[in-house]
Amino acid sequence: MEGLAPARFLTANEAEIARVLQICNACRYCEGFCAVFPAMTLRLEFTAADTHHLANLCHNCGACLHACQYASPHEFAVNVPRAMAKVRVETYRDHAWxxxxxRLYHRAGLTVALALAFGLSLFLALTVLVGGGLSHEARDANFYAVFPHGLLVAMFGTVFGFAVVALTIGVVRFWRGVSPAVGADVETLAAIATVRGPAVAEAAVDVATLRHLGGGHGEGCNEADDRFTLVRRRFHHLTAYGFLLCFASTVVATVLHYVFRLDAPYAWFSAPVILGTVGGIGLTIGPAGLLWLNVRRDPAQGDPDQRPMDRGFVVLLLAVAVTGLLLLGLRETRLMPLWLAAHLGTVTALFLTLPYGKFAHGAYRAAALLKHAVEKRLPRRFDLGAD
Structure with missing residues (x-):
């Protein structure tokens, strides 16, 4: 296709995906397991863009590794989950803004996450102590008596805004690198336009339901052994929807504050408190379960070098949820200012690391699912590659 940059040589990790998928393309035993294998069959060769797309389409369910007759100790040593995991982090790094x-993707880890959260919390706690915040009457549960509303809006708005912009730019760069629409001719663009609506709907359902964590058979993932289980999918759902409910709580509180002129604190059975409480419970159970699975999981099912990044993100989510729930429970006590500092410190640490840690996988995977939903609807005569 005209207008495209020439294909580049594959990195070692990209070449490993190309090698194992050439074997998988000849075997096709795992074709019904997830979206990766149907997308694989649309290709006879694998460019760098193809490996990036397929790596982010992989949900790391582990079924293909346990089913593979060419996995170690076979001389072919096929390990699709590990090959995909190594290229995924390269994708995040290459498209980062x-x-x-x-480089932060290779430095993100549990120690860094905890150190950042503790450091920010300590700084805010010292600010409270210096300002005499502990002597303030906390029975009214007024957080803004400790930290002014304008200060919190400026601080978190800036951090959250940067995280959204950085992650959005990275995903757009990824999409442009793997999308068949880039440099395509008029006929291909017209074909894409006709399937875009249904493709967006399918990708949205796949993201919302985490369908591919159910495996092609719907029985779930392989964790520590060959037994299929849906537990990983359930913990992911609790984490994702817990996060969204907590975000919704913040949005509702913002509307109440600016539109209806109703200032915090809000009653126990108000919408912000109910949403935040339910979300916080989900965001406690989900990450705790994912951390438990991560510790138990077979190291062959992924890249062991990325476990610190995975655990750092999960622990930060867990810390945000726990400190938030404790803050809610202690908001009418004299300990409220210190718990507020701890919660704000962990939330700030989470937002600062969002674009450069495990959270990125959700956004990149959504883009890969959309590309897959588009390309499988296109007639085979169209060139689907981006290189």
Whole structure:
């Protein structure tokens, strides 16, 4: 296709995906397991863009590794989950914005996450102590008596806004690198336009339901052994929807504050408190379960070098949920200012690391699912590659 940049040589990790998928393309035993294998069959060769797309389409359910007759100790040593995991983190790094921050993907870990959360919490706690916040009457549960509303809006708005912009730019760069629409001719663009609506709907359902964590058979993932289980999918759902409910709580509180002029604190049975409580419970159970699965999971099912990044993100989510629930329970006590500092510190640490840690996989995977939903609807005469 005209207008496209010439294909580049594959990195070692990209070449490993190309190697194992050439074997998988000849075997096709796992064709019904997930979206990766149907997408694989549309290709005879694998460019760098193809490997990036397929790596982010992989949900790391583990079924293909346990079913593979060519996995170690076979001489072919096929390990699709590990090959995909190594390229996924390369994808995040290559498309990160600002580009220099791409190195953070290799430094994100449990120690860094905890140190950042503790450092920010300690700084805010010291601010409270210096300002005499502990002497303030806390029975009214007024957080803004400790930290002014304008200060919190400026601080978190800036951090959250940067995270959204950085992650959005990275995903757009990824999409442009793998999308068949880039540099396509008029006929291909017209074909894509006709399937875009249904493709968006399918991708949205796949993201919302985590369908591919159910495996092609609907019985779930393989964790520590060959037994299929849906537990990983359930913990992911609790985490994702717990996060969204907590975000919804913040949005509702913002509307109440600016539109209806109703200032916090809100009653126990108000919408912000109910949403935040239910979300916080989900965001406690989900990450705790994912951390438990991560510790128990077979190291062959992924890249062991990325476990610190995975655990750092999960622990930060768990810390945000726990400190938030404790803050709610202690908001009418004299301990409220310190718990507020701890909660704000962990939330800030989470937002700062969102674009450069495990959270990125959700956004990149959604884009890969959309590309897959588009390309499988196109007639086979169209060139689907981006290189």
């Amino acid at each position: 600002p580009a220099a921050f791409g």
